[in-house]
Every structure is written in C-alpha cells, then in structure tokens.
Amino acid sequence: MTIGWKTLDVGEQALIYDIQGRARVEEGPKRIFLFRETFKRLARYSANQTEFIIITNKNGLKEHLPGPAVVYKNPLVHENVSISDGISLDANEVLVSYRIEEDCNVQRHIHYGPMLFMQEASEWLHLFEWHGKDPVSKTRKIPGQLKFTKLRVIPDQFYYNVEEVRTADDAVITVKLMIFYELKNIEQMLNSTQDPIADFINCLSADVVAYASKLTYLEFIERSGELNENARYPQLHERCKVIGYEVSKVVYRGYHADDKLQRMHNRAVAERAKLKINFEKEQQEQSLTDFQLEREMERIETEQKMEVEALEHIHKMEKAQMLHRLKLKTEEQEEIIQQYIEQKQSSLQGKKLENDQKIRHYGQLQQMSVDLTQYLLSLSERPEKIVRVIAPSNANNIHFHHDRL
Template sequence: MDNRSYFLEEQRCVKKNGSQEISAHCDEELHFDIPPTAAWGTTEVQLREDLTEERQETLEDTANAFQGRGRVVRNNTHFCALTSCPRILQNKKKGKMGVTFRNSASEGSIFIGKRTVKDGECCGVWDVAGKYSIIMGPQRKWMMFSRFIFMDRLIADSHQYLEVRYRNGKKENKRGPLSMFEDPIVHESIAVMNAVTVDAFEVIVVYSEDEHGNVKRNVVHGPTVFIPDVNQWLHVFRWHGSRGKDLHEKVPGALVFTKLRTIPDQFYYNAEGVRTADDTSLTVKVMVFFQLTNLEVMLNSTHDPIGDFINALLADLMNFGCSYSYEQFVQNAQQLSELDTFPVMCGRASAIGFTIGKVVYRGYAASTQLQNLCESAIKTRTELKLKAEEQEQRERMRDYEVRGAHGRGDAERAEELAKQEHQLAMRAAQHQESLKQAEDAHSKALRQKEQMAQVELAAKVAEEQAHLAYLQGLKDMGVDLTQYLVSKSEKQPDKVLKVVTAPSHFSALPINSVSHIGGLNIHTNV
C-alpha cells in the first residue's frame, strides 16, 4: 500500500500525493468527478466522523459496484472506479454500524447498491417506476436507480398523545404510550401533544361536536388527565393580564389559558386619571381578591371577567374621587379598603358568577409638581408637629418630675407612718402576749392549788372514813365510844415516869423514862 490516501467528504474529494493536491467535486450521488490524468493505485478509504451513515453506505456501494480500474463516462463527466477498497472505516472503528437512529433528514438517491435499515428504523423507497415500498428494519436491501427517505419515529408516553393527520383529510388522536413512524405517503403530519393535566382546584371547558354538527359544552373538573377526541376542543380564555414584569398594567388578551382556577385569586391594578373635586389627577393603587362561584353564569355572561372588574373598579374610584377634595381624599383613603366603597364592582361580579372577597388599598400617586408640593407641606407640618411634640414632652417631663417629688414625699411619709404603726402593733402584740402568759401562769397555779386541795380533801375524807370505820369497829366490839373519845380528847402529858417493881434479881436494871412529845412516847433508861 502506497502513502496516498483519500478523504471523502460530502461536497468534495481531496487527493494528497506529497505536495500535490488535486481537488474534485461530487455530484448528487457522491460519485467522484476527478481529472482523467489522476493516477490511481492501491488506496485506503477513510470516512470522516461527521459523515452521515447514508453517505458512508453510498461510498461503500460505489466501491463494490465498480470492480477493476477504469472510468465510467456519464454526461461527459469522468467517474472514477476505485481500484480497491478492502475496508471502510466508519467512525474510525472497524465493522461497527452507528447506533444513531436515522430520521427524515436522512434521504438520498441510490444508483446501484444496497441499504441497511436497522432494527427500530423504517425507510420508504421509490423505485425507477415511481412505485413506493416500505422497508421495516432490520433488513438489508439491494436497490437500483431508487430514491429513499427514512421516516421519523414519534413517541408518546402515558401523559401524551399523537395527533395524526392523514393525507385524505382524516384526523386521529392516539393516546400513549405508543410510537409511530410518519409515513410521507399516508400521513400529512404527526405531532406529539401533551395531555391536559387538571388539578383539583381547576376546571376545563370542553366543546364536543356530534355527527350531525351539534355542539355541546361540558365542564371537566380535576384532578384528571384529559386527552381530547378528534371532535373535541378546549375553550380558550383570553382575559386582561400583565405583560412582562409590570403586574399593575393590564392589557386586553394578555392572559391566555385553558385551565380555569376555582380557588380565590387576586390581581393588582393602578387606576390612572382618578380626579378629585378640586380637579387633582391621581393614580390609585389597589389589589382585588375574587373567586369564581358559578362557572355557567360566567361562561354565558362575559368573555373577560378581569376587564369587567377593571371597568367597574374605575367607575367606583371615579365616584369616590369626585366626592372629596385632594386633602379630604387623603384623609378618607382608608375607605378604599372597604367593600361598601365599590358597589358597582361587587354588583358586576355577582352578575357574572364571581364574588369579591376583599379590596386592599395600596396607596396613591400624584403628578410630580403636586407630589413635591405635598412633600414640602408634609415636611413643614412634620417639623411643626415635632416641635410641638418636643415642647409638650418637656412640659410633661416637668410635670412628671413635680408629680414624682410629691409622690416620693407622700411615699416617704406613708412609709414612716407605716413604720410607726408597725412598732405600735409590735408593742401591743408583745403586751398582749405577756398578759396572756401571766394569765396562763395564774390559771395554771390556780388549777394546781385546786388539784392539791382536791387531793388533800380526798385524803382527809379517806382518813375520816377510815376513822369512822375504826370507831364503828370499836363500837361493834362493845367499846364505849363516848369514853373513848373523851379520853382521846384529854391532853397527854409531856413526860410519863413509870416505876415498875421488878423481882429482886432484876433490881439492878435501869428505870425507863417515857416521854411523850408530839404524840411520840420516848422511853429513857434512868
């Protein structure tokens, strides 16, 4: 193999042989038109990475068709027959077919050759007689003087559908998941459409036409996934809305949608040109809260509820503005947050199936000159007010200090009086306690004396009872109690001398002396 190589491109072929370059242009079939003087030897063909698979197969078919060296003359144009083409290097990898699926952008003509249709592809072919046939992969077909085009494959998932338009005028919606090839002979177009997902707080309005041409309106409530039939279409709402980031300016038809929300909603609006009684032009800023309550009434009564709200709101604001001067308008601006100020808007909302929940007043804007004058007047009033408040604050501080001094004196006196009252109360309590203690001690002593007297009395009674018992016993024994008592009552001598005559052998014994002292008899030996 020599050092020469050929780089085959879609629009030209460049032969490099040292420093010599020979350029040649290709026709629509990619057969190479090169000068007759070009020398050919054993060559190796390399396909560039950016070539499509169809172009690569065309080159391969050409190399297989022309076996041997020579030229084919057609329309005075020289076509080269490659001497040898042992291999085709696709994407610089041997023997591997591309994994990219071809679509309708892959089309062309085949002089003589074959075409491979991979699994997952579909190709339409017109032969030389104009007859059309379909090749569904995987197949490899030989073709001659044919025109081919690969078909687009359309895929729809479970939340999509295919909108199929046929060349005979029919239309069909096929729900996913599915896939179809777009046949240029049968189909005018196939489009992948998304199903309409309706949330729980949304509704859609669907119109259906029967075979007699009668149209019926239905309301579909969420949550659901809706796929329209061929004879159905959705109602498209076109309301006043905002464009861009400016939410306060409403433009007719700017808000386009098919799903209508039934939950409370709101919109901002700046009402320009509101004139007061003294002909002052103001821009009033409000926010309106509303909610759809009757869909049928709304569909039958209006095509743009927001536009109706805005017109009624302007009417109410004009009536409110012309009732007050500028200063009165500023003073009574809080009334713009009350629903009673907007009877026209509330009445119109009720007539078209809506309710107005609340209106929030967000301020106003005037002309630049008037705004400057108002700001200057506000600044002056604020300065005077601050000075008056400062002076008033000083006076209040002085009054506070005087009241504080009086209050402190009253508090000190009250505290001293409380101390004295507390001391007197403590002394009285101590005196009462001492009296109570003395009284308790005296009562205790009296109780002790009473108890001792009772004990002595009881003892004396017991003694008397015992003595009576003793006397009764003496009486029972025959003793003369009178004599006994008389003898007991006589006074006893203090000393008694008793002489006892003893036998002779006891003559030496001493004489006993008996003394009676305090009722005791004392014997004394003499």
C-alpha cells in the same frame, strides 16, 4: 432506479416504487432485492404515555392517536405527522375545550384536574386573553398581556393602582390597592365576560373615584382606612356576582399624590408631628411631676403611719408591762391576805382549843362541886381601887369625874 439488495431492520418500514409507478410498503426485519425499483425509508414517529400523535391525511382528515403508539409517515397517505405532549392539570387547574359532536353541534367541556388531558382531533382549547401585569410595573395592567389555557380555580390576588383620582377640592392622587378574589362558577364566568380582570379594574376605579369625589384631600387622608371595608366597593361586588367571582377582601395599601402637593402635606405632617411631640413631651413632664408628688404624698403617709404604729406599739408594750406589774402586785397582795387569813384562822383555832380546854376544865370542876364564881374571882388580879357609886333613886343624871393618874 436501483438494482440490488436492501435490508430493513426491526421496527422499520420502507416505500418501494416500481417502474410503472406503483408503490408498496415493506416492513422489517426483511432483506429485499430491488430490480429497477426505488427504495424510500419511511420516517418513524413514536409517542409515549404522556404524548399523542397528530396525523394530517392528504384527504383532509385529521387524527389524534394517543400514546403509546407508533406511526410511519407515508407520503402517499399522510400530509404531516407530528408529536404533541398531553396537558397535565393540577388539582387547582381547569381546562375548557370545545368539541364538534356527531350531530355537528359544538359542545363546551370543562376538565377538572388532576388529570392528563389528551386533545381529540375535533377538539380545540379555549384561549384566555386577560389583562396582565406590566413588565415594568406590577401595579399596572395591560390588555391581552396574559394568555393561557389552564384556568386556576384557587384564591388569587393582584396589585393595582387607581390613577388620576380627584378629590372634592381637585387634588389628584393615586390610590394603591390589593384585591383578593376567587372563581366560584366557571360556566357563569365563560358566559358573562371575556376578561374578568378588566371588570375588576373598571369597577375598582369607579368605586374609588366615587368615594374620593365626596371628600377633600385632608378628609380622604383621615378616612382612607375605610377603603379596607368591603362596603366601599358596591359596583365591584355587584359585578362579581354576575361573572361568577367572589372578592373576599380589598386591601388599601396607601396613596400617592402630586410631588408639590405631597411636599406641602409632608411639611404639614412634620409640623403636626412636631406639635404632637411637644404636647406629648409636656404631657409626660406633667405626668412625671404628678407622679412624683403622688409618690411623695404616699411616702409621707407611709412614714406617718409607721410612726403611729410605733407609738401604738410602745403604748401597747407599756400597757402590757403595767398589766403585768399589777398582776404581780395583785398576786402578792392576795398571797399576803391569804397568809393573814391563815394566821387568824390558826389563832382562832388555837383560842378555840384553849377555850374548849377551859370549858372541859370548868366542867370537871363543876362536877367536883367547886364554886366556879369564887374560883374565877380567885384567879383574877386584885384591884388597886374599888369605886362604888350609889346614886339616889330619884336621880336622873349622874356626873362622874375621874382624874387620870
């Protein structure tokens, strides 16, 4: 019990009990005089815009009060008061919750981001418990290792090694894979499976074991690239259709065999590699020899072609020179012939003029009544000898012999 003054500041509340056990709540700012009363300051709980206050009443009713809000914990009414953060969702995240409706039925709700989710009092979140990555090895999965409430709806991937895979000749190997997947239907996934990663692992193992069991160890090594094809995983794709997922690609990352078997295989690979290197070396040497011979033949053909072209050029030049000389000779002969023709024409022209002059002269003499026959005889030279041949009228042949002086 207290007697005296008590002060309440702004934003404070207090619970005051009297001697009869009755209680009242006082709110500041206020100055209170207490007489045989008990003073108890109440705890203040405030939530901002991203928080909400969880209130548990003594009558069992639970309330969620979204911020901004302030609640004073009253021990007469409240069993517990706490503050919780709202759940922020990105654009690629989904939250699944269950809520008791007014008809007492439970309904499932899917909340897509981006948003800030404030949980109601009659609502609880779906907790996913899936196979998760082993802290020691990223290629092994542990049941229940991955626990979360935010579901990612973007394409994702994980590594996984399928162990204890036995081939047709009883060789035990480990196949390394990488799976790319994407969630397509959330409702279908929630209704069909509790752990899709476990479904992926089981179907992958079944498909890989079924594929490897038909092949020997060497055949598996030669054809292991086929594990990159989606057609090699029929059980995986069939199960994905049921649980609302889509596997876009399965990447084969290699294999691991028993150490003894691996050493034997490594020795065989080394021997094959050595033989292949020797084969390629011999092949390269043969190719080099063929290349050298081919180039030598091309060089000889080129030289012969150049010699032929040189001879053809020489013949062409000689022919051109000969044609040039013939042309000059022809031009020279043509010039001589032209000069001869011109000389003859000049001589003929001169004789023609002379004859014309004589004709005019004889014409003038004839006009003057001159006997041209006597005139012409007078102009001719006197002969040294005159031979007169008189033959009989009945003679057919006459023989005439003349001695040369």
